[in-house]
Amino acid sequence: MITLDHVCVKYRQRLAVAEVCGTFATGRSTAIVGPNGAGKTTLLKAMAGLQPLASGLIHAPERVAYLPQRTELDRQFPMTVAELALSGSWRRSGAWRRLDRTEQDRAAHALGHMGLAELANRPIGTLSGGQLQRARFARLMVQDAPVLLLDEPLNNLDPASRDLLLKQLTDWQIEGRTVIAVMHDLDLVSRHFDETLLLSGTVQAWGATPTVLAAARAEIGFTGHSLWVNPLAEEAGS
Numbered sequence: 001m002i003t004l005d006h007v008c009v010k011y012r013q014r015l016a017v018a019e020v021c022g023t024f025a026t027g028r029s030t031a032i033v034g035p036n037g038a039g040k041t042t043l044l045k046a047m048a049g050l051q052p053l054a055s056g057l058i059h060a061p062e063r064v065a066y067l068p069q070r071t072e073l074d075r076q077f078p079m080t081v082a083e084l085a086l087s088g089s090w091r092r093s094g095a096w097r098r099l100d101r102t103e104q105d106r107a108a109h110a111l112g113h114m115g116l117a118e119l120a121n122r123p124i125g126t127l128s129g130g131q132l133q134r135a136r137f138a139r140l141m142v143q144d145a146p147v148l149l150l151d152e153p154l155n156n157l158d159p160a161s162r163d164l165l166l167k168q169l170t171d172w173q174i175e176g177r178t179v180i181a182v183m184h185d186l187d188l189v190s191r192h193f194d195e196t197l198l199l200s201g202t203v204q205a206w207g208a209t210p211t212v213l214a215a216a217r218a219e220i221g222f223t224g225h226s227l228w229v230n231p232l233a234e235e236a237g238s
Contacts, residue, residue, distance in 0.1 A: 001026045001178055002047055002064075002147060007056035009039070009046045015054065016042045018202050026146075029169060029179040031189040031209070033216075034199040040182045041069070041151055043199065047180070048149050063091070065145035067136060069152050075125045081135050082120040085111050088142030103142070110141035115164065130161030137165055148172060150181040154188060166192055186213060 002024045009017040017039035024030050032040045045051035047058055048066035065088075079087075085107040111117050114134040124132060133153070140148060153169075154162050169192065172179050183189050189196060189209060196212040198205040205212045 001061075002180070003059040004047075005057040005059070007043070007046065007058060008054040009042050009051055010054045011039070011042045011051075016201065017046070017199070020056070020199075020203055022197070022203070022206050024147075024178050024180050026178055027173060027176045028195060029173050029181070029193045030195040030197055031181055031183040031193040032197045032199055033183055033186065033189060034204070038200045040199055044149050044151055044180070044182055061146050063143075063145040064147045064149060065140050065143040067140060067148070067150045067153055070129065070133060070136070070155070073124075073132070073136070075127075075132070077124070079124050080120065081111065081116055081122050081124060081127070081138075082107060084124055084135050085138040085142055088139040088144075091143070106144075107138070107142050110138035111135070113141065113168075114138045128158070129156060130158040133157060134161055134164065137168055141168075145177075147178045148180065150179070152182050152184065154181075155184065189213065 004020045004022055007017065007020040008015060020043065032043065034040055042051055044066070046053060047060060048064055049060075050066065086103065088110075089103040089106065108117070108120070111120055114137055116131065116134055116138060119127070119131065119135075124135065127135065137153075154165060157165070166188070169179055169181070173194075181193070183193070190213055193209050195207060196205075196209040197203065198212055198216050205215055
């Protein structure tokens with residue numbers, strides 16, 4: 001569970017997210033949606049502890065797993081698929097300590113679950129987009145955190161990879177984990193997420209997914225494209 005108490009966050013010295021209050025409940029999945037520049041990634045990074053707050057409080061478990069957008073990963077970094085998965089254990093074992101058999105088995109199981117066992121020794125730079133995202137999900141499995149923060153986890157994937165990762169999101173929820181994901185595909189949101197947070201600098205709506213999406217489509221014509229803008233960005237002149 002994560003609780004936000006009047007959270008305000010700045011991005012490049014400008015207020016990007018203002019007065020967000022609410023709770024992401026244990027064992028529930030929530031999609032964060034909104035136009036470009038709405039502050040979705042900024043809020044997600046704040047919950048991950050990677051973006052300082054301008055004001056307010058975030059109450060979160062000590063262990064939170066964060067998956068940035070795929071474009072933020074340096075695919076030329078000299079790392080194999082197995083090493084990427086194993087890096088999920090660094091917080092428990094330390095980045096430079098020799099990993100014990102338990103951690104290695106956990107990583108091998110995760111890669112097998114993601115259909116990557118035969119690619120374990122491949123450099124990550126040789127993977128397709130779908131394979132790379134499955135490897136990053138394997139890393140999340142190794143992290144074994146109660147809260148997962150995912151930034152556009154299903155964008156631009158082949159159907160097989162997308163369906164596999166959607167199943168993993170459901171499995172995490174069944175296990176009682178809190179899943180929070182920035183999403184753009186509202187059809188996937190409507191079919192796979194319990195709740196939706198509609199963000200545009202401030203919270204426009206937050207609640208059961210059918211209710212939030214119906215209100216968004218009826219009132220502002222939001223279809224997943226930038227048909228409206230973040231008022232905070234307008235105030236800042238951007």
